[in-house]
Amino acid sequence: MATVTLKSDAEAEADPRVQAVFSDIRTTRGSDFINNFWRGLAHDPALLERTWTGLKAVMGPGTLDPLTKELIYIAVSIAIGCPYCIHSHTAAARAKGLTSGQHGEFLAVVGMANQTNALVNGMQIPVDAAFKVGEGS
Amino acid sequence: MATVTLKSDAEAEADPRVQAVFSDIRTTRGSDFINNFWRGLAHDPALLERTWTGLKAVMGPGTLDPLTKELIYIAVSIAIGCPYCIHSHTAAARAKGLTSGQHGEFLAVVGMANQTNALVNGMQIPVDAAFKVGEGS
Amino acid sequence: MATVTLKSDAEAEADPRVQAVFSDIRTTRGSDFINNFWRGLAHDPALLERTWTGLKAVMGPGTLDPLTKELIYIAVSIAIGCPYCIHSHTAAARAKGLTSGQHGEFLAVVGMANQTNALVNGMQIPVDAAFKVGEGS
Amino acid sequence: MATVTLKSDAEAEADPRVQAVFSDIRTTRGSDFINNFWRGLAHDPALLERTWTGLKAVMGPGTLDPLTKELIYIAVSIAIGCPYCIHSHTAAARAKGLTSGQHGEFLAVVGMANQTNALVNGMQIPVDAAFKVGEGS
Amino acid sequence: MATVTLKSDAEAEADPRVQAVFSDIRTTRGSDFINNFWRGLAHDPALLERTWTGLKAVMGPGTLDPLTKELIYIAVSIAIGCPYCIHSHTAAARAKGLTSGQHGEFLAVVGMANQTNALVNGMQIPVDAAFKVGEGS
C-alpha cells in the first residue's frame, strides 16, 4: 500500500539518472540492496538525486559519529510518527553497532524527552535568561 | 507568560518535598541554579519528585555518552516544537562540550530526517521485509 | 505579532455577520469579553460563523461534562503545540472549576501519555487482537 | 482494524440523518462510492452532518482552485501523519488532474518545508520585523 | 512488525524483575492478559519498572475520574498519531464505561480542538492578557 508504485531494477535501468543514483547507493553502502524509499522516489529523478546527494553529505563522515547520527534520525522519526523511518533507521543503527542495551537506553531518553516536553508546553514555562544565546549581538 | 506561577526559593523552602528535590538538583548539577521548569513543576510535589527521579536515572551514566543523550533530547524537542526545551537542552549540550561545528552538523541531520520522513509519509512507502524484527519469533 | 490584524469592536460593528457572531459569543458566555481568536477570524465572516457554530455545538451540553471537554481540548493543544490554545483553554478550565491539584494530575497524565506514545512508536508495537473493533463486521 | 465499526449501506438506511448525508455525498460527487471515513462517522449522526456540511462548504467553489485545496489537504495530512488521509486526498488530487510530475514537485516542496521548519525551530530564529502584520493596528 | 521482539510468558519468567512487573500488572488489573506494549518493554527491565510504576501512579485514584484520564490519554494519542495507543486506550475507556454516544462526542471535541488549533497557529494570534498567569509573581 502506497501512493506511488515502487520502481523495479528493470524500470530503474530505463532512466540513466535513476540508474546512476541506484548505482551510487550500492557502491556507497557496499550492498546490492536498494530499499523501498529510493524505489518510490525514483518517479522524480531530480528529487531522487537531490535527496540522495543531501543524505550522503549529511550522514557521511563528520564531527559526530555515525551511530549518534542514526539515533538522532530515529528520535526525529519517532516524534514525527513515520513507521518506515523508525524501522529503517533502527535497522541501520543496529548495523552500525547499536546494542540491545543501548536501544533500551535510547528509548528511555526519547520517552523522557517527550514527557518533559509535554509538561513544559502544558505549563508554558518562560525561557530562563541563562539559556538564551546572542542577545544583543 | 505561563499557565502556572513559578515557585521562588522562599516558596520552595516552605514544602519539604519540594525543598528536597531542589536540594538534590543543586547537588547533582554542582550549581545553585534551578531553572524555571522545576519551579513550575513545584506546584505538584509528587509530579516534581517523579519527573526529577526519572530524568536523573535516564540522563545519568549508562551505555550512551551524555552529549549523545542531549542531542537526542534536542532532536525530540525540535520535532515536537518546544521552544523552552530546545533552549535548555542546547545550553546543556554546549555545557557538555558541543562545538559550533557539531551543532551545525546536528541541525543538518535533524533537517534531513524531517525532510525524508515527510517524503516517506507522503509516498506511504511499505516497510522492507529486511527491516522487520521479530517476525515469527 | 500575528499574520492578520485583530478586528476592534468598531470594525466588527461594520459587518453585520461579524457583529452577530460577536453578539452571540457575548450572550452565550455572559461576558463582554471577546478574545483575540475571534477578532482574528473576523476577517472571514463565513469561517467565523462556521467555527463559532461548531464550537458552540461541540462544547455545549452533552454526555461529557464541560470540564472534561476543556481538559481534552488542552491535551490536544499541548500535543500540537499551540501556546495560545493552551493558555485560553487552561483559563477556561479554571473558570469551570479546575483546581490546582487537578491541573497537576492532568499534566501528569498528559506527560505519561506522551512518554508511552513515544515508547510504543519507537518499538512499533503491533496492536493486540483484543483491542481491535469491528473485525469481520 | 479500527476503533469503531463501519456502517454498511443497509445500516445507514436505518437512520434517516445518516441516509440523508450519504445521499448528498453521492449526489455531490456524482458517484455511488462512500468511503470508509463517512461509514465510521455514521455512528454519530450530528458529527457526520457537521463534518460533511463543513467539508462541502470549504472544499467547494471559492477563490482557490480545487486541486490547490487538495494539495494543501495532503500537506497537512503528511505533517500530522494520517495514512488514510494521505491516501484518500492523493487519490482525490489525481482525480482532479494531478500529474505524476506535479506530485513529485509537491512532495519536494513538502520535504523542503519540513526540513527548513526543523532548522528554524532548532535555531529558534526570531521573526523579522518585516514579516509581522498588524503591529500597532 | 516491530523493532523489538515481544517477550513471551516463558521468557518473562526467566528474568525476576520482568516477572515481578508482569505479576503486578496482572494483580492490579485483575486479569491475566499482558498486552504487547509491556512485552516489548521487557527487553529493558529498568525501563519496564519505571514505566509501569509511573503509569500506575498517574492513572490510579486521584482527583480526576478514571474515564476522564483515559479520554485525555486518547486525545494525546490521536494528536501524536500512535495507532497502538489509540486502540489500547479506547479499549480501556470502553472497559471503564465509555458509551458510543460519549465516544462520538469525545471525537467531536478532539476534531474541533485540532481545527481551532490550526486556525490559531495559522493566524499566530497573540495571547490575551486575561489568559496569562503569574505575571509579576
Next chain:
Amino acid sequence: MATVTLKSDAEAEADPRVQAVFSDIRTTRGSDFINNFWRGLAHDPALLERTWTGLKAVMGPGTLDPLTKELIYIAVSIAIGCPYCIHSHTAAARAKGLTSGQHGEFLAVVGMANQTNALVNGMQIPVDAAFKVGEGS
C-alpha cells in the same frame, strides 16, 4: 532569543561561501533584504549552501505555480508549529498575490484538514482499496 547568533552583513562578508550565498539570495529575490533564517544558518556554510540551493530549486519555476507552493509551505508550517515559518511564508504568499479572501479560504481548508485528520486517526479508519496505488506492481 535564539540558540545561535545571527550573522551581520559584516560577518557574512568575512566568509566567501556565506558571502556568495547572501549575494545569490539578493540577486534571485531582487531585494537587499536577508531574513534572519539565513543569518542563523550562516554559522555552517555547507548547510547554508545546501539549504539555499535546495530551496531555490524546489521553489523555482516548475509545474506548480509559485503561490500554490507557498500555500503548501504554510500548511506544513502550521501543522508542525513553526511561528517563524508561518510568518515568513505568509508574507511571501502575500508578496506573490495572496488576497485576504484567499487567505481566509486557505485557513479554512487547513482547519478542516486538521479536524478530519483527527477524526480519522481517532477512529483508525482502514484505507479503502480504491485509494491504494501500486498493489501488485
